[in-house]
Amino acid sequence: MIFLAIFIIGMVSNVLSDSARCTPLNSLDEPLTQLSKHFNINHHEVSEGGEILISMLKKYRQAPESGVMLNVILRWYLDLFAHIKPQSGIENQISIVANSLKECLNSRTENNFVSDLKELSKIKLEDQLIQRKAILELEGILNIMKETGKRRRKRNMGRRQRT
Template sequence: MILLTCLIIGMVSHVLSDSTGCAAPHSLDKQLTRLSQHFNINHPDVGNGGAIFTNILKKYKQIPEKSIILDAILHLYLDLFKVLMQHNEVKDEVSIVANSLNECMTSANYKTQKELLSDLKKLYNIKWDDQMVQRKAIIELHDVLDIMKDTGKRRRKRNMGRRPRI
């Protein structure tokens, strides 16, 4: 739990700095410093097992994918802060940081990402053993393949206009 908490505290400022419509990370310096001290993030065991979120975030370079991951991470932070609110010594700091994260979640950009995440969940919950679902999927397959082909063409055209790196 301490490892998770320490890495999450470090990630809060990273998430806030990458998000539009959020509090500036430096405005939370006092709260993040207090949380860092409370959870003793300089303890040698904190580095064991590697990072929790930054390794995942670094895998995604394009904005849409990175934004979806950031949205999921914000939700995880809010879940963590519900647990941390039980620590009376840092309750105020946790509350301030959680409110900042909530501001990020209500920005227009994150509303779109929230819808996208919701749609992804719907897709993963499709019941493939239902014959009606199978029929609908087969009917839509041609359209899906056309969209995929068109998406690939746009990427190639966009990349053709770029000069090669030297």
């Protein structure tokens, strides 16, 4: 649980630093401290097995991937808070932190990306109209992919020259 509390604090500070519309981090110090005490994060079992969520986030160091993963993890925390809310004595702290995370989540640009991914996964592949439209758009998609590849190569070549 120590990793959980540290991760919550780290995630909140990271998200809050990305957006001016989020709650200031120092206003979350007390609720996070109370949650840490309630969940006894200093217990030896908490540190066994290593990190859970931070290790996932570390895999995606590049900006687009880390933003998407951060968004998914923030949503996971909101689900976690919804699951543990009925426990007595911490409802207020969870509510404060969850509301802050919701504010930050709504202000992040990756939010649209995640919702677009969800929408893409809901498209029915069996639908013939969808199949026709997809084939019609395929050439445009491939052109965009080629252009993206060219930009990356140019950017990477520029980086190699500087070193």
